[in-house]
Amino acid sequence: MDDDIYDIDTSSVPRGDGIRDLTLTDRWNTPLGKPNGGYILAAMLRGLGDEMAADDAMVGAVTYLASPETGAAELRTTTLRRGRRVQTGEAALWEGDRHIAQLLASFGARTGRSIELGTPPDLPAPDDCINPKDFPDAMPASTIFDRVDYRLGAAPGWALGQPSGDPTFELWQRLAGGREIDLPALAFLCDSYAPPVLEIGAAQSMTVQLTVHxxxxxxPGWIATRLTTRHVINGFHEEDCELWDEAGNLVAQSRQLAMLL
Structure with a gap:
């Protein structure tokens, strides 16, 4: 069953006229007791791509409009353009009369040359890293940590009650049990770990807008993750994420706007 949880919880069923039914489960809840924003984005990206019968997802920009609850939801999709190389659509997530999130996304085939100027995180091998689940007293209570395997090069200061002052994290991630990671799952992994602002003494953070490339x-394997925050202004902050596979390929990156709580 565990191998199927991601597929089940991000799936949606077409009803017709671009509308799809889905269920947000409590298996991806944050310490705030709400469905994780990356999980919501993954379900929306997957549903929109399925509805459009589109190529691979390339970019998605989601704005969170209301606090989500677990339970039945509705995805209202619209195809905006079907170009030769890029297909673009949008999706609105509704729970009853509450508009929860709005997504604009583009899909396309992977062609053309690649030039990489960046470098992946310099982490020990996953087997040589710390498994935070070995220290449950330092882990905030949330079900999302049952859905992801984490390996840390060093114990984070915030978990020890001693924030380092540097809002930067580098770690390995993968879906629980090593389940294959598809493109919507990469979008989820951009938002699946604790926010780095915890290292400057923030209590918690909530995403307002998230764009993933x-x-x-x-x-196959683990995903090396680099998370950084460099600006906290008027109670809001940015968070940048890079995801690299074990072969040293940059597979995804994101930026989000979030508010301190």
Whole structure:
């Protein structure tokens, strides 16, 4: 059953006229007791791509409009353009009369040359890293941590009650049990770990807007993750994420706007 949880919880059923039914489960809840924003984005991206019968997702920009609850939801999709190389659509997530999130996304085939100027995180091998699940007292209570395997190069200061002052995290991630990571799952992994602002003493953070660029499907294995925040202004902050596969390929990156709580 565990191998199927991601597929079940991100799936949606077409009803006709671009509308799809889905269920947001409590298996991806954050410490705030709400469905994780990356999980919501993955379900929306997958549903929109299925409805459009589109190529691979390339970019998705989601704005969160209301606090989500677990339970039945509705995805209202619209195809905006079907170009030769890029297909674009939008999707609105509704729970009853509450508009929860709005997504604009583009899909396309992977062609053309690649030039990489960046470098992946310099992490020990996953087997040589810390498994935070070995220290449950330092893990905030949330079900999302049952859905993802994490490996840390060093214990984060915030988990020890001693924030480092540097809002930067580098770690390995993968879906629980090593399940294959598709492109919507990469979007989820951009928002699946604790926010780095915890290292400057923030209590918690909530995403307002999230844009992900999905560059390629990863090679099987772990995903090296770099998370950074450099600006906290008027109670809001940015968070940048890079995801690299074990072969050293940049597979996704994101930027989000979030508010301190």
């Amino acid at each position: 999905l560059h390629r499907r990863p090679e």
